[in-house]
Amino acid sequence: MVPRYTRPVMAAIWSPENRYRIWFEIEALACEAMAEYGAVPKEAAQVVREKGDAALAAFSDADLARIDEIEAETRHDVIAFLTWLAEKVGPESRFVHLGMTSSDILDTCLSVQLVQATDLLLKDLEDVLSALRARAFEHKYTLTIGRSHGIHAEPTSFGLKLAGHYAEFERNKTRLEAARAEIATCAISGAVGTYAHLDPRVESFVAERLGLKAEPVSTQVIPRDRHAAYFCTLAVIASGIERLATEIRHLQRSEVREAEEFFHPGQKGSSAMPHKRNPVLTENLTGLARLVRSAAIPALENVALWHERDISHSSVERNICPDATIGLDFALARLSGLMTKLVIYPDRMAANIESLGGVVHSGEVLLALARAGLSREDAYRIVQRNAMATWTKLGTPEGKTFRENLALDPEISGRVPADVLDAAMDSRQHLKAIDTLYEKVFGEAGPRAVTRGPISSYP
Numbered sequence: 475m476v477p478r479y480t481r482p483v484m485a486a487i488w489s490p491e492n493r494y495r496i497w498f499e500i501e502a503l504a505c506e507a508m509a510e511y512g513a514v515p516k517e518a519a520q521v522v523r524e525k526g527d528a529a530l531a532a533f534s535d536a537d538l539a540r541i542d543e544i545e546a547e548t549r550h551d552v553i554a555f556l557t558w559l560a561e562k563v564g565p566e567s568r569f570v571h572l573g574m575t576s577s578d579i580l581d582t583c584l585s586v587q588l589v590q591a592t593d594l595l596l597k598d599l600e601d602v603l604s605a606l607r608a609r610a611f612e613h614k615y616t617l618t619i620g621r622s623h624g625i626h627a628e629p630t631s632f633g634l635k636l637a638g639h640y641a642e643f644e645r646n647k648t649r650l651e652a653a654r655a656e657i658a659t660c661a662i663s664g665a666v667g668t669y670a671h672l673d674p675r676v677e678s679f680v681a682e683r684l685g686l687k688a689e690p691v692s693t694q695v696i697p698r699d700r701h702a703a704y705f706c707t708l709a710v711i712a713s714g715i716e717r718l719a720t721e722i723r724h725l726q727r728s729e730v731r732e733a734e735e736f737f738h739p740g741q742k743g744s745s746a747m748p749h750k751r752n753p754v755l756t757e758n759l760t761g762l763a764r765l766v767r768s769a770a771i772p773a774l775e776n777v778a779l780w781h782e783r784d785i786s787h788s789s790v791e792r793n794i795c796p797d798a799t800i801g802l803d804f805a806l807a808r809l810s811g812l813m814t815k816l817v818i819y820p821d822r823m824a825a826n827i828e829s830l831g832g833v834v835h836s837g838e839v840l841l842a843l844a845r846a847g848l849s850r851e852d853a854y855r856i857v858q859r860n861a862m863a864t865w866t867k868l869g870t871p872e873g874k875t876f877r878e879n880l881a882l883d884p885e886i887s888g889r890v891p892a893d894v895l896d897a898a899m900d901s902r903q904h905l906k907a908i909d910t911l912y913e914k915v916f917g918e919a920g921p922r923a924v925t926r927g928p929i930s931s932y933p
Contacts, residue, residue, distance in 0.1 A: 488796035507679035529562035573671030598806035605813040610636040618823035661692035705773035712766035719756035736815035769794035832876035838898040
């Protein structure tokens with residue numbers, strides 16, 4: 475991932491330095507395990523640990539260059555590292571990597587790196603959830619228009635809109651925790667995974683100390699269905715980010731103006747049009763979500779390897795593992811900051827609710843007519859007729875509000891009391907169940923609002 479969309483803490487996980495530290499840790503632990511049951515002299519394992527730790531602690535650009543130099547000749551990354559390690563450890567290095575194959579190191583290391591990355595992503599998700607929760611409770615009673623097909627539907631709570639996104643990210647957190655458990659797998663079973671040259675206790679020893687579980691049947695590599703499930707989970711999380719980003723982008727449109735990204739002092743929206751305040755952060759999140767999702771298909775295609783193993787998956791994972799986790803980390807961090815600073819305009823939301831002359835209350839009027847004794851079909855016909863009369867003449871000199879048209883309709887006057895129609899036009903009725911909804915999402919309803927008016931079930 476390019477530096478523009480990279481946070482240093484995640485980038486460090488995929489750095490060569492971190493990879494080589496993990497490689498050494500796996501080799502050193504395997505050597506210590508063999509020493510425990512007598513396959514390797516304990517003194518040799520101790521020398522490997524002490525000299526290797528010292529070499530990794532002092533790891534520098536010169537060491538990186540030396541490993542690259544060896545790999546240029548050997549054309550093998552693990553052998554290049556082992557050769558460099560032998561130069562640091564000395565004669566005892568002959569006890570390193572005994573009975574092991576390269577995939578034992580590569581796959582176990584990848585599992586460690588993915589676990590490290592996932593722990594950071596889980597922290598990112600917690601930050602997003604915290605921001606969404608705070609804004610959802612802040613705007614629990616902020617009325618806004620709900621939209622279906624992009625068209626005004628009925629009023630809702632802006633806080634409830636955010637609560638829906640909170641619930642989705644809670645589900646995504648659960649999915650990511652499951653993906654972490656599945657990917658936290660160790661394989662140290664030797665060529666074609668039969669333990670022919672290794673005691674299975676080595677794998678158990680290494681797995682326990684790295685916080686992993688042993689792969690039941692590795693076939694030399696960890697089966698890639700685990701990785702496919704992991705990257706599909708990242709893709710789902712990315713889609714959740716894009717759903718929220720798209721909502722904000724729509725709300726920031728000039729015709730809507732119900733919410734917008736925080737516009738920093740000195741920020742410029744356009745090189746040609748000084749008035750512009752563009753939703754650049756959420757547009758950026760939309761693009762990053764596409765990149766993260768793009769890792770899912772290659773990960774799925776990596777599942778089918780030839781026989782016990784091939785390396786067709788290797789070049790793919792060298793790209794998608796850092797790029798997808800770095801991109802998602804950046805996107806989640808940006809999203810939590812964006813939601814914390816999101817500027818929300820309740821007055822504009824209220825104005826938009828009534829911008830169509832009150833037709834958004836047609837559903838409640840329909841129910842009122844049905845309660846008054848009309849068939850649903852007749853009630854629908856009457857309400858739609860008045861709604862269309864309001865809609866088509868909206869903003870014209872002869873235009874009337876929905877309430878005015880209803881009052882003039884002979885099929886309604888005398889049948890439905892005026893106070894019933896007035897109550898039907900009250901947006902607050904859509905908050906009647908808000909406590910129940912919040913309890914379902916957050917486990918609590920939070921403080922209740924103080925209100926005036928005739929809607930008895932309003933909190």
